[in-house]
Amino acid sequence: MTMPNGFSAADAERLSEQERRLIERRARLLGPAYRLFYERPLHTVRGEGVWLYDNQGNRYLDAYNNVASIGHCHPRVVQAIANQAAVLNTHTRYLQEGILDYAEDLLATFPTGLDQVMFTCTGSEANDLALRIARQYTGGTGVIITRFAYHGVTGTISELSPSLGSGITLPAHARTVRAPDAYRLGAENVGKLFADDVRAAIADLRAHGIKPAALLLDGIFASDGVLAGPPGFLAEAVKVAQDEGLLYIADEVQSGFARTGDAMWGFQRHGVQPDLVTLGKPMGNGQPIAGVVVRPEILESFGREVRYFNTFGGNPVSCAAAQAVLDVIRDEQLQERSQRIGAFLADGIRQLAERHELIGDVRGAGLFLGVELVTDRASKAPAANQTRQVVNGMRERGVLISAAGPLENILKIRPLLAFEQEHAELFIDCLDKTLKDVTA
Ligand code: PMP
Numbered sequence: 271m272t273m274p275n276g277f278s279a280a281d282a283e284r285l286s287e288q289e290r291r292l293i294e295r296r297a298r299l300l301g302p303a304y305r306l307f308y309e310r311p312l313h314t315v316r317g318e319g320v321w322l323y324d325n326q327g328n329r330y331l332d333a334y335n336n337v338a339s340i341g342h343c344h345p346r347v348v349q350a351i352a353n354q355a356a357v358l359n360t361h362t363r364y365l366q367e368g369i370l371d372y373a374e375d376l377l378a379t380f381p382t383g384l385d386q387v388m389f390t391c392t393g394s395e396a397n398d399l400a401l402r403i404a405r406q407y408t409g410g411t412g413v414i415i416t417r418f419a420y421h422g423v424t425g426t427i428s429e430l431s432p433s434l435g436s437g438i439t440l441p442a443h444a445r446t447v448r449a450p451d452a453y454r455l456g457a458e459n460v461g462k463l464f465a466d467d468v469r470a471a472i473a474d475l476r477a478h479g480i481k482p483a484a485l486l487l488d489g490i491f492a493s494d495g496v497l498a499g500p501p502g503f504l505a506e507a508v509k510v511a512q513d514e515g516l517l518y519i520a521d522e523v524q525s526g527f528a529r530t531g532d533a534m535w536g537f538q539r540h541g542v543q544p545d546l547v548t549l550g551k552p553m554g555n556g557q558p559i560a561g562v563v564v565r566p567e568i569l570e571s572f573g574r575e576v577r578y579f580n581t582f583g584g585n586p587v588s589c590a591a592a593q594a595v596l597d598v599i600r601d602e603q604l605q606e607r608s609q610r611i612g613a614f615l616a617d618g619i620r621q622l623a624e625r626h627e628l629i630g631d632v633r634g635a636g637l638f639l640g641v642e643l644v645t646d647r648a649s650k651a652p653a654a655n656q657t658r659q660v661v662n663g664m665r666e667r668g669v670l671i672s673a674a675g676p677l678e679n680i681l682k683i684r685p686l687l688a689f690e691q692e693h694a695e696l697f698i699d700c701l702d703k704t705l706k707d708v709t710a
Pocket of ligand 1: 391392393394395397420421422423488492521523524550551560
């Protein structure tokens with residue numbers, strides 16, 4: 271059988287007949303643009319807490335999913351969805367209290383000034399809407415992003431997501447800046463260098479007659495290689511942009527909802543005040559809900575001149591799920607746990623680095639870690655082939671992670687916030703064994 275979607279003959283040989291049939295059927299029905307994780311794709315049938323189960327009943331420790339962040343099928347979210355679905359599910363053109371209670375509760379987690387929220391269904395839509403608002407407010411079109419950014423899939427936003435692939439052509443109104451890579455640029459330099467790059471990008475836009483509108487940044491630079499960087503390093507670049515009249519859009523789709531441990535929102539690590547913040551992924555623990563949090567004075571003229579309605583955005587069932595997520599983050603102290611378990615995990619991996627030369631850098635914030643693998647610590651030469659082996663080797667041992675960065679040589683470790691110490695210990699043990707098996 272010819273295998274679709276980049277599966278090699280060697281990969282195909284390791285698959286069961288049922289897996290082969292599913293892959294072929296998927297390609298036939300869904301077309302060629304989708305990608306599966308792992309050389310031996312996972313056929314998941316059930317999730318519970320930090321575990322995913324495959325069709326054979328094997329369980330996998332989920333150290334990757336940032337959607338079911340508070341735990342797969344969390345009973346409080348399941349119950350909230352069921353209760354609300356049994357009573358009412360309409361949209362935002364009727365008066366309804368749930369959306370207002372949730373908006374109030376959500377906005378209370380933001381610094382004063384970020385006082386209004388608009389709801390969408392996806393992070394892509396949230397970024398799209400944020401950019402429209404920023405352009406309307408500033409009268410500009412120019413956008414600055416990082417070189418291997420990912421911000422979503424709408425027409426406008428996919429063009430600002432170079433990590434989607436070589437088919438993406440950067441539009442004339444966009445400028446990319448070097449990702450703030452503290453490992454290569456040095457932790458003490460990265461803030462200034464990043465600010466210099468942003469300043470140069472603004473100047474270049476203006477030199478080409480393009481008025482800049484926004485600096486759009488992922489709070490943890492996930493697709494660029496999980497570049498959490500030292501706390502505060504972003505402040506200088508944000509100041510440069512805001513002083514020049516650009517709006518800073520903090521894309522918190524990856525770094526929000528307690529993921530970074532030290533705060534509810536990733537931008538808070540840097541002591542900066544965004545003009546707009548976009549949210550998504552873990553917001554409804556799997557129920558589609560996302561949004562834009564914004565300063566009211568920025569939204570004012572947009573709201574006067576443009577009507578906003580999003581059929582499913584902010585519907586009562588999604589808001590009920592999102593409310594349950596916020597409640598659980600508070601009640602189960604998941605922010606504190608993200609910080610504590612994240613630090614334990616990072617320490618454990620740093621200890622592994624003492625005996626595994628392949629580990630060049632361990633970085634991150636809270637329960638979002640990047641582990642950069644290099645073939646040579648002095649030259650920092652990327653170990654992409656070895657990274658693929660580790661990701662697939664971990665999967666074979668029952669632990670799920672992925673890889674990030676332009677060369678895919680960075681282990682992307684993003685465990686559920688529901689992780690306990692025992693899960694972190696299991697993870698470290700599995701990574702140790704897997705690294706021992708890696709061949710050049
Ligand atoms: N921004 C970032 C930083 C993301 O990681 C993603 C999703 N991976 C998005 C935006 C888009 O979110 P969605 O897939 O919900 O459209």
